[in-house]
C-alpha cells in the first residue's frame with residue numbers, strides 16, 4: 001500500500017512528501033531545512049506549512065542558497 005502523504009505549501013508551491021522530503025520545482029530533492037532556508041525563511045506567512053521549527057530541525061550552512 002502506497003501512502004505518499006504529499007503536502008503542498010500554498011505559499012511556496014513546494015511539495016513536502018512524508019516527514020522530511022521536499023520536492024522543489026527544479027533541482028534535486030531536499031529537506032525541510034533546505035526549503036526553509038531558501039524559501040520559507042523569506043515568506044513568513046502563517047499559511048506556509050513549513051514554519052514549524054521542530055519539524056524543520058537545524059538548518060546548516062549548505063542549506064542556504066549561495067550564488068557561485
Ligand SMILES: [Zn+2]
Pocket residue numbers: 009011012013039040043048049050
Ligand atoms: Zn512554505
